[in-house]
Amino acid sequence: MTWPVKIFDNENNDIYTLDIDEASALIAISNMPYSFPDEALKAQIIMARTFLAKKTRNLGGEGCNLHKEADVCRSSHCIFFHNKEELFSLWGKESTNRWSRVCSLVTETKAQIAVMNGNPILPFFHKACGGSTENSENINGIPITYLRKTFCDYCKDNCDDIINIDIDIEEMEKILNTKTSMINWQIGSEIKGIIENVERDEDGRIKTVKIGNTIYKGQEIIEKIGIGSTRFGWKPKVITFESKGFGNGLGLCQYGAKGMALEGKTAEEILKVYFTGIDIIPLRKYEPLKLLDDRKFLLDPGNGAKIGEIYMGRDMLLDICCRIKKKLSLLGAKVYLTRKKNDFCPMKDKVMMADSLNPEFYISLNCNFEKNSNLSGTDIFHFRGDTESHILAELIMDRLDSYTTLVQKGVKIAELSLFKEIKVNALLIELGYLSNEHDHNIFKDENGKESISEAIAEGIIKFYNKN
Ligand SMILES: [Zn+2]
Numbered sequence: 059m060t061w062p063v064k065i066f067d068n069e070n071n072d073i074y075t076l077d078i079d080e081a082s083a084l085i086a087i088s089n090m091p092y093s094f095p096d097e098a099l100k101a102q103i104i105m106a107r108t109f110l111a112k113k114t115r116n117l118g119g120e121g122c123n124l125h126k127e128a129d130v131c132r133s134s135h136c137i138f139f140h141n142k143e144e145l146f147s148l149w150g151k152e153s154t155n156r157w158s159r160v161c162s163l164v165t166e167t168k169a170q171i172a173v174m175n176g177n178p179i180l181p182f183f184h185k186a187c188g189g190s191t192e193n194s195e196n197i198n199g200i201p202i203t204y205l206r207k208t209f210c211d212y213c214k215d216n217c218d219d220i221i222n223i224d225i226d227i228e229e230m231e232k233i234l235n236t237k238t239s240m241i242n243w244q245i246g247s248e249i250k251g252i253i254e255n256v257e258r259d260e261d262g263r264i265k266t267v268k269i270g271n272t273i274y275k276g277q278e279i280i281e282k283i284g285i286g287s288t289r290f291g292w293k294p295k296v297i298t299f300e301s302k303g304f305g306n307g308l309g310l311c312q313y314g315a316k317g318m319a320l321e322g323k324t325a326e327e328i329l330k331v332y333f334t335g336i337d338i339i340p341l342r343k344y345e346p347l348k349l350l351d352d353r354k355f356l357l358d359p360g361n362g363a364k365i366g367e368i369y370m371g372r373d374m375l376l377d378i379c380c381r382i383k384k385k386l387s388l389l390g391a392k393v394y395l396t397r398k399k400n401d402f403c404p405m406k407d408k409v410m411m412a413d414s415l416n417p418e419f420y421i422s423l424n425c426n427f428e429k430n431s432n433l434s435g436t437d438i439f440h441f442r443g444d445t446e447s448h449i450l451a452e453l454i455m456d457r458l459d460s461y462t463t464l465v466q467k468g469v470k471i472a473e474l475s476l477f478k479e480i481k482v483n484a485l486l487i488e489l490g491y492l493s494n495e496h497d498h499n500i501f502k503d504e505n506g507k508e509s510i511s512e513a514i515a516e517g518i519i520k521f522y523n524k525n
């Protein structure tokens with residue numbers, strides 16, 4: 059295996075592991091016609107591998123946020139693709155030949171992915187752009203440097219068909235959740251360019267009306283259109299939407315890729331046309347393990363909640379910090395803990411450690427205990443003006459919110475003496491309340507602790523994996 063990817067199968071509700079190359083093959087061939095030329099398919103394969111590299115947690119990706127044990131799910135939530143059985147039943151007796159062609163194309167792509175500044179790109183694609191692709195901000199409001207408008211001559215032959223959709227105006231209002239001024243339309247009002255110069259007699263009967271460029275008498279309309287009397291009106295009912303091209307116009311134009319491949323362009327050349335300024339590099343040179351390389355973190359398993367003279371929750375906090383350490387170390391981080399045993403660590407020692415290590419972040423985990431057992435949920439604190447910590451805190455809280463049922467009460471500013479003495483970016487996470495049954499059950503549970511550590515680790519990874 060070059061790299062294992064965990065896939066959630068929405069059909070069978072199970073998780074299995076595929077090699078990134080096999081998964082890329084399946085994704086590419088499920089999303090581009092088999093009849094396309096080699097280099098176009100290879101471009102699609104590189105995009106599929108890039109997408110997987112971006113998603114896979116062990117490569118620093120964020121995984122599928124609906125199925126958190128998986129890197130991607132096999133649905134439009136992450137990416138739809140056929141599994142091998144489905145593909146073979148679609149292909150019938152062609153299967154073996156076809157699969158071996160796809161596999162050799164995968165081999166020819168030499169484990170390549172598309173990156174921008176060292177990070178895998180978002181490999182958007184669409185069927186045919188109709189003449190030019192789009193700037194990303196025009197589609198989803200987010201300016202992405204490599205998704206720029208590109209003129210595309212190549213798909214012209216394939217997108218001459220214009221797609222028309224007729225839609226009832228009332229229906230359109232419903233779908234788009236909007237209101238036209240239809241309701242105020244007087245039946246029989248002028249519609250510029252279509253029905254104009256309406257003349258009625260005192261009874262409201264149409265004497266003459268100009269339709270298009272011809273003036274008709276009311277009586278003529280009765281005869282030609284077949285309506286009941288000259289006391290008639292009209293209103294627009296249907297709008298026709300006309301479109302050229304297929305898809306949102308973001309990223310690679312598939313029929314454009316086909317056209318370029320037929321002209322002898324390589325997969326790399328094709329990708330570089332549709333994704334401005336990218337590099338194509340082999341996966342092994344994209345060093346995801348170095349995402350956090352040499353970055354130091356100081357984790358502080360706090361002293362827990364003081365109940366009388368006893369501190370509670372210390373073990374749990376230490377356990378969670380060890381799990382976070384393990385996850386971040388996998389990505390090359392150097393992670394230090396303020397204590398390794400179930401003992402008390404005074405604040406001056408923590409400050410001294412932070413001073414000598416000078417970590418990127420000092421992250422302290424703690425828990426509460428209150429007489430009022432209704433109090434529950436997580437707060438994250440940072441020092442006033444510590445914007446880096448604020449960003450990280452928001453990322454962690456977002457992950458905690460998706461991975462746990464702890465109530466996320468927000469990121470807050472606190473004037474703690476710890477923050478004043480520690481000279482590095484620092485966060486204090488009050489995970490929840492031992493005195494609250496719901497919170498306590500999460501802290502006791504193996505899955506609960508794993509989810510909390512996963513959430514915090516991912517928040518940190520996300521902080522360094524902005525792209
Ligand atoms: Zn998914």
Ligand SMILES: [Zn+2]
Pocket residue numbers: 186187188189190210211212213214311313314
């Ligand atoms: Zn195109």
